[in-house]
Amino acid sequence: MRVAALVLAAGRGERIGAAQPKAFLSIAGRPIVLHAIEALAACDAVDAIVPVLPAPLLERARDWNASARARRKLAPAVAGGAERQDSMRAGLAALPASVELVAVHDAARALVRAADVARVVEAARRTGAALLAVPVRDTLKRVRDARVVATEPRESLWAAQTPQVFRAALLREALAKAEAEGFRGTDDAQLVERLGAPIEIVEGDPGNVKITWAADLAWAESALAAREGDA
Numbered sequence: 012m013r014v015a016a017l018v019l020a021a022g023r024g025e026r027i028g029a030a031q032p033k034a035f036l037s038i039a040g041r042p043i044v045l046h047a048i049e050a051l052a053a054c055d056a057v058d059a060i061v062p063v064l065p066a067p068l069l070e071r072a073r074d075w076n077a078s079a080r081a082r083r084k085l086a087p088a089v090a091g092g093a094e095r096q097d098s099m100r101a102g103l104a105a106l107p108a109s110v111e112l113v114a115v116h117d118a119a120r121a122l123v124r125a126a127d128v129a130r131v132v133e134a135a136r137r138t139g140a141a142l143l144a145v146p147v148r149d150t151l152k153r154v155r156d157a158r159v160v161a162t163e164p165r166e167s168l169w170a171a172q173t174p175q176v177f178r179a180a181l182l183r184e185a186l187a188k189a190e191a192e193g194f195r196g197t198d199d200a201q202l203v204e205r206l207g208a209p210i211e212i213v214e215g216d217p218g219n220v221k222i223t224w225a226a227d228l229a230w231a232e233s234a235l236a237a238r239e240g241d242a
């Protein structure tokens with residue numbers, strides 16, 4: 012089965028508050044988006060990688076010092092849109108019909124491990140849809156006006172990560188339905204859920220965090236250094 016990965020990197024990064032888009036900030040000397048691309052390229056199951064970038068920065072993909080392995084898999088970058096779902100649509104539209112499985116990944120999850128990518132791709136190959144997720148670790152409070160309303164049972168709650176991997180036809184159908192109904196999801200699986208299709212959960216790594224706040228940059232650098240120390 013041909014597998015393509017979309018690396019969504021077209022966000023502005025409002026919460027990180029830097030002068031340039033978040034995915035272009037450096038950790039350990041290379042842009043966040045390139046870390047994500049290298050992790051996906053290191054997974055043998057991934058055949059092609061399509062970066063989805065802010066339109067004004069499309070040219071920047073040429074300057075990347077990508078590994079030979081990543082260069083072999085990298086397809087031309089595509090311009091993203093105003094919201095994440097627009098960027099996903101742009102990436103999906105750029106894929107050839109021969110692609111059977113699509114792995115949608117947040118560039119901001121720069122530290123994803125290739126082995127976890129392989130596991131979630133494998134699950135989607137079997138079931139049609141799968142995502143990485145981790146069990147929620149904190150006790151969850153429902154809050155209204157700064158007062159606790161309830162404690163939510165945590166046992167059945169998981170925090171969704173990416174990659175989320177789908178049969179291409181399923182993701183196309185889910186996106187078409189969402190857009191026809193004016194629905195915007197916060198992840199891709201949510202669109203597929205609305206079709207009633209089964210989606211498998213693959214337990215991921217708590218270290219596959221979405222770099223969101225400025226403090227996450229320093230954390231990501233030290234997590235990478237620790238990983239290299241282990242290797």
Ligand code: CTP
Pocket residue numbers: 019020021022023024025026027033034063091092093094095096097098099117118119120221222223
């Ligand atoms: N993304 C995208 N296109 C958008 C918005 C987001 O491709 N219009 C991508 C981001 O680049 C990121 C991923 O989706 O890799 C997850 O989004 P998030 O972490 O929210 O990134 P930003 O939207 O850039 O950050 P913020 O919400 O703080 O502005």
Ligand code: MG
Pocket residue numbers: 022
């Ligand atoms: Mg965002």
